[in-house]
Amino acid sequence: MKPSILMSLLGLSLLALTACTSTPPKPVAMNDGELPLPADYKTWPKFLSEIQRPDAKQVREIYMNPVAKKGGTAAKGFPMGSVFVMENYAAAANPDGTLKRGADGKLVKDKLLSVFVQGKNEGWGDKAAPALANGNWIYSAYTPTGDKSTASTDSCRACHLPVASKDFVHRYDEYFATQKTSAWRADQVLATLKTTRPLTSHDVVALHSISQ
Ligand code: HEC
Incomplete structure (x- = not known):
């Protein structure tokens, strides 16, 4: 390989390295x-x-x-x-x-x-x-x-x-409390359905009827 090509390859990889690490x-x-x-x-x-x-x-x-x-x-x-x-x-x-x-x-x-x-x-x-x-x-x-x-x-x-x-x-506490409530509801649905399989769209409908 010609030294000039080698130099430009080296330059390119240095450029790439700078771009990645910056x-x-x-x-x-x-x-x-x-x-x-x-x-x-x-x-x-x-x-x-x-x-x-x-x-x-x-x-x-x-x-x-x-x-x-x-x-x-x-x-x-x-x-x-x-x-x-x-x-x-x-x-x-x-x-x-x-x-x-x-x-x-x-x-x-x-x-x-x-x-x-x-x-x-x-x-x-x-x-x-x-x-x-x-x-x-x-x-x-x-x-x-x-x-x-x-x-x-x-x-x-x-x-x-x-x-x-x-x-x-x-309203920090209020917000994080509502986040916990929805997690609890998902558990409730799983318990109601007596399953641990992933939730389907039918389960989501069930989830909504429980939460009302
Ligand atoms: C008299 C007290 C008071 C003043 C003055 C006030 N805020 Fe608030 N701010 C609140 C309260 C209380 C809430 C929560 C919502 C509620 O209860 O109305 C809130 C909520 C917010 C929120 C939603 C996110 C959060 O922190 O809850 C933003 C954004 C916000 N204020 C921006 C501002 C800006 C911008 C100003 C000035 C122009 C301002 N506030 C002046 C009391 C105040």
């Missing part, structure tokens, strides 16, 4: 107000749905990105790269000012008022006042049409700070 790029450093509203968040898994807040005259929907869904554990909290989106809806009111209730007793969703985003990653939130540090979490707020809202992000920090032991996520 660490992934660090996430862009971001602070409050800079986290964009993810365009596809409505396709994300639900964190919790139809949160009833008669005190605030609101109904809320919370979505979590697949990173948070996959990596979140009650023991360790949520991994870097997690993002939550919360839609705040006005609760519909009766003419006398009391809040409307549906046949299920729940508040009725009216207009979307605002959309809140909360995300964490390496190096995020380093410009926050130390007294308001929320780990690596940062906050953004949007109007119903997706424009940046003028809401103060310091108020987000102040109100999420008390749940620091729950990774700054207010």
